[in-house]
Amino acid sequence: MVANDDIVEKAAADDRVQIIFRETPFYAEMGGQVADKGTIETETGEVIAEIEDVKRAPNGQTMHIARVLKEIHSNETYVLHVDESRRRNITKNHTATHLLHQALKDVLGNHANQAGSLVNPNQLRFDFTHFGQVTAEELVRMEEIVNEKIWEALPVVTVETTIDKAKEMGAMALFGEKYGKEVRVVDVGGYSVELCGGVHVQNSQDIGVFKILSESGIGAGVRRIEAVTGQAAYQYFRTKEAELSEAAHLVKAQQTKEVAGKINQLKQEMKEMQGENESLKAKIMNAEAKDLFENVETVNGVTYITYETKNQDMNALRQLADQWRQKAVSDLFVAASATDGKVNMLAAVSKDKLEQGLKAGDLIKTLAPYAGGKGGGRPDMAQAGGNNPAGIPDALKHVAVWIADNTK
Numbered sequence: 001m002v003a004n005d006d007i008v009e010k011a012a013a014d015d016r017v018q019i020i021f022r023e024t025p026f027y028a029e030m031g032g033q034v035a036d037k038g039t040i041e042t043e044t045g046e047v048i049a050e051i052e053d054v055k056r057a058p059n060g061q062t063m064h065i066a067r068v069l070k071e072i073h074s075n076e077t078y079v080l081h082v083d084e085s086r087r088r089n090i091t092k093n094h095t096a097t098h099l100l101h102q103a104l105k106d107v108l109g110n111h112a113n114q115a116g117s118l119v120n121p122n123q124l125r126f127d128f129t130h131f132g133q134v135t136a137e138e139l140v141r142m143e144e145i146v147n148e149k150i151w152e153a154l155p156v157v158t159v160e161t162t163i164d165k166a167k168e169m170g171a172m173a174l175f176g177e178k179y180g181k182e183v184r185v186v187d188v189g190g191y192s193v194e195l196c197g198g199v200h201v202q203n204s205q206d207i208g209v210f211k212i213l214s215e216s217g218i219g220a221g222v223r224r225i226e227a228v229t230g231q232a233a234y235q236y237f238r239t240k241e242a243e244l245s246e247a248a249h250l251v252k253a254q255q256t257k258e259v260a261g262k263i264n265q266l267k268q269e270m271k272e273m274q275g276e277n278e279s280l281k282a283k284i285m286n287a288e289a290k291d292l293f294e295n296v297e298t299v300n301g302v303t304y305i306t307y308e309t310k311n312q313d314m315n316a317l318r319q320l321a322d323q324w325r326q327k328a329v330s331d332l333f334v335a336a337s338a339t340d341g342k343v344n345m346l347a348a349v350s351k352d353k354l355e356q357g358l359k360a361g362d363l364i365k366t367l368a369p370y371a372g373g374k375g376g377g378r379p380d381m382a383q384a385g386g387n388n389p390a391g392i393p394d395a396l397k398h399v400a401v402w403i404a405d406n407t408k
């Protein structure tokens with residue numbers, strides 16, 4: 001037992017210690033499978049420490065990292081208790097990675113090799129070599145194969161043998177991994193035969209169900225699949241079902257199978273309403289424009305019109321400017337519209353005044369800051385965006401000042 005880098009005979013409550021036992025059922029983190037957790041108990045069943053992590057010591061011993069709850073002594077006999085339900089979920093995920101490995105090869109080809117894996121109680125992660133995309137159909141096929149192997153209730157057999165024998169059995173070994181003379185082969189019903197030191201279920205049907213959550217590229221030629229099994233898969237289905245029910249409720253579908261149809265119907269309705277909305281906006285604008293073009297003001301002999309409106313986009317303002325130009329009712333025209341906290345602003349100058357040096361681009365540059373934005377454009381027509389609709393009245397007031405400044 002080691003505490004603070006010293007070998008100790010005993011440890012007290014709250015100490016963190018590293019302990020090596022003569023024998024242990026605990027699995028140390030290795031080959032992507034996370035370590036077990038559990039408790040150290042007295043022979044009468046009193047819990048005296050919690051095992052938080054298990055690592056492999058340099059000489060191959062299993063080193064338990066524990067938080068002490070009650071005084072613990074060296075050279076005593078204790079009962080080691082692995083957290084079973086956690087272990088059970090880990091073994092399901094681990095055996096599922098073996099099935100997935102073979103399914104990948106079946107679907108994508110023999111080049112799809114394991115490039116890393118992580119197996120914890122909540123999910124499994126499997127990295128593999130493959131250039132190019134994995135299609136949705138290929139993913140579905142792999143998922144289907146793994147589930148078929150679960151339904152076939154294949155026995156999981158572990159044998160210790162020599163590396164040569166293992167190769168004869170057709171065991172998949174990881175390239176670049178070092179193997180001793182004695183190796184452990186995990187055989188899932190002859191479908192998947194792999195060198196592995198990890199902990200597995202006894203029969204493939206113990207996995208329950210296998211569900212792929214995601215597939216993505218994580219580097220050049222390396223891709224990653226994340227998946228769940230058993231209880232986590234069931235919870236995943238429940239969550240998806242609840243999301244679909246929520247969607248059904250929102251679109252007022254009686255049954256979830258009607259959701260897609262309802263959404264299409266809503267999209268159609270929205271399209272029609274958008275069309276109606278556009279034509280209504282145009283009508284409003286035309287009605288307003290009639291009065292608007294009579295509202296001509298004058299500074300130093302220069303006539304101008306300013307106009308503030310709402311919910312009109314830049315395109316609508318440009319159409320309005322075109323009408324203004326056709327009617328030739330003033331020398332300058334400035335329009336601004338506020339929509340959802342954003343400002344669209346446009347300035348236009350008649351041909352006559354352009355020749356006298358009044359430029360729409362210059363004007364909009366001085367107006368835009370009032371509306372919290374920037375602008376620019378051609379001398380005859382320029383536009384600006386901004387995020388301060390409250391500044392529109394000040395911007396429009398400034399038009400008279402600008403004309404005065406530029407016609408001295």
Ligand SMILES: [Zn+2]
Binds near residue numbers: 031094098195196198
């Ligand atoms: Zn394995």
